[in-house]
Amino acid sequence: MAKHGALLFSYFFTTVILTMSFYMSKAIDEDRKVHIVYLGSLPDNKVYSPLSHHLGMLERVVDSKSYSAANFLTRSYKRSFSGFAANITDRERERLANMKEVVSVFPSTTFRPQTTRSWDFIGLDEKIQRNASIESDTIIGVIDSGIWPESESFRDDGFGPPPKKWKGACAGGKNFTCNKKIIGARFYGSSSESARDEGGHGTHTASTAAGNAVKDVSFYGLAQAAASTTDRRIIDKVALGNGTTLVGASVNSFTLNGTSFPLIYGKDASSLCSESSARKCVDGCLDSDLVKGKIVLCDMAFGVDESYRSGALGSIFRVDWDDDSQIFALPATTLNNKSMM
Template identity: 65%
Template sequence: MGSLPKHNYSPTSHHLSMLQQITNDNDATNHMVRSYYKSFNGFAAMITNQEREKLKKMEGVVSVFPSKSLKPQTTRSWDFMGFKESIQRNKTAESDVIIGVIDTGIWPESESFNDHGFGPIPKKWKGACKGGKNFRCNNKIIGARYYLEDQPSARDIVGHGTHTASIAAGNKVVGASFNGIAEGVARGGVPSARIAAYSVCNEQGCRPDAILAAFDDAIADGVDLITISIGLPEQVTFDKDAIAIGSFHAMKKGILTINSAGNDGPNTATFSVSPWLFTVAATTMDRVLLGNGLMPLGKSINGFASNSAEILSSAGFINNSAPIVAEFSSVGPNMQIREIMKPDISAPGVDILAAYSPLKPPSPDKRDKRSVKYNILSGTSMACPHVAGAAAYVKTFHPDWSPAVIKSSLMTTAKPMNGSQLAEFSYGSGFLDPVRAINPGLVFDASKKDYVKLLCRIGYDTMEVRKISGDKSVCPSSSSHHHLPMTKDFNYPAIAAEIEPNKPFRINFTRTVTNVGFANSTYKAYIQQPSGINITVVPNILEFKSVKEKQSFVVHVVGGKFSDYSVVSSSLLWSDGTHTVRCPIILRVIKGKCYFYNKI
């Protein structure tokens, strides 16, 4: 998906012309599914394998890939993170934030989305309410669109989109529960924020062409960030990943995209791993829903009353071991760019109470005829909108921060976690802490140019990068790649690398931080030294004279011999006495380590 040319260009006409050339059909509209022309340049079409090969060879084509079905990933959580109702808020700024939810749609009549007390729609909004028949937007749900021909409505009949939207930005609702279970106040991370719903999924799955159309619209509509709790069936290269493509164009426009890590744990790397995405793993929280207070081996919630010591209606109990990574949460490492840690962060994703579609029974049993307004679901899908709500909260205090800076603020202030042999490859930088994130002290920034350089380093040539970036970026020839920053030196707020087993190693990592704390401040480095490794930082003291000042440092990691397939975890802390900036360091020991990168 390339960028749009700036002058005298009709995208749809060009797309139809290309289709006509490869199909030899005078009426190319017979093959066209949809054209993308608002925020980026591309189209979806019904063509044969032979026609696909012709299209790939045409001038100006960046990539051609099949449209495979993707899957949606399926009161107490915000309090558990320390994000209480009484926290400091900028309600005026919060009401100006627009969260784009790409999912199964939304149930507009839910109490979580009424617009009582909401002011006019933000003037920056350029979108529309095209939710279909009998769908009405309001000053809370300010936009709605749908993309599936067999489901001509943005009204949620699956329940998933309603659930995720209300976690991110649902209103405060007193007395919400699932049949009396987990009763309390249901609320989203930013209750005053607006929602734009983009329906791209049904019960059969989510189509990539619809996902790209939703990104195209959401960017043009003027959303501030996007949450998409949809997972890939397998890890694919970026040029075949609709979420990676759409989120790249969002990033160019200053829009952060938050994505769920997937529910295929403990399988590794089955999710989108693009570095401009914010990828979220799921954890438990301190509420366990059981019938007898004992920790189960399996997982179920019973909302039926019963007179049977064998089957009891579920109730809530305290789990003091939380948070730990959920067993279903997909894990890393990043198989596309191995020096970029994935997932990025963790958030609550088990037993989450949130709004639901009354058209969808709360269980998959066909005999279940119940209708509920709130339901309890588990999945990285539920963790993703927690991070979206937190990102929106940070943006209300720092509207000028880039997507990378918002991401950095949440990662470096996350709480350390335990309980996984894969360490950060399962839970990322740690457990989400939204309150600390609004004042992180130091941040790691990255621009579109930095991501373009990274694409060059891993194999894109100049013409491909120009078609994607829309500028006159130049990639050096493969023999001159040494002029580009190494992937290990990409300015990401975590350090990751692969090392060979039973061999000594020495690796240096360069990072640059920007001061967003006190004008005059001095940060000192503190290092957690794991057994068998020596980590040093040069310089180990950073002195800042002004806000937005940048300084660089180098992390030297030297080690002995480690056995194959082990993970070594450590961390670097920068502290000025008020702020603590934590940067994970994670090494994966694996036979056959290699730094050759195929073109993505």
């Protein structure tokens, strides 16, 4: 009996130890956060393999017994600088930070805009007095597709010589001339061997940052006197029968006059397709008799064509993105999946 008890205790003790080891290992693997490991500039060595180098560094520090280092590498940077992003523990972060070739290790952070109304955010009115003394002798550099020197935005009438602090040069290449407004230029990797703008984007951004005020200028594609007052976030609201209001996104020119209408899910409005296809309101799936006079809930935004074809009164589309307001052919809006939980 004593021998049987000893064997039972030994089995139980071994099981507990193994279980504890498993959960401790699992906890270590789960206690990870994405960090950016910055290694500085790319080596001049042409045979250098960033991915191999970064994996090798991870293999030297990873504690996990369940997974290889490759499972924790999320991004390998190899164009503008050398570095990588990895899902690592605090101990692994310290080991990487102590490596000679590592410049810094810092957490990966998601930043969001503080506002979409910049002028209001910094307390500026739509009409603001210019201050020549503050705005003078300021040099603005722009890295973009180039610049068009002949633009009215860059005329140098009334400008004096460049500020004394200017240390650059005009090396704009072929068919390019600087002036007292455009005081310097360089081109990199241009097939035309010139800093002259071939696409228009660089000219646009440079004129926004440092261009002259041009009389009677207009904005392409924007209605006069309305552009600065247009809300950057265009929303639509879905009011449910239980009093809940969900905020969606769409450019909706329709009005339902606050009237309540029945709601039907795509999967319940089809006898022609599989449940998966019906939920997405795939073409040919919705039954006109079932959706007529109702608002259809679809799991994909591309179901708008089928909703319109089948005669639905309107549609609600479940999506994974935010703030993408689209124009639909019928009363409709998108709702982020998180807002529907």
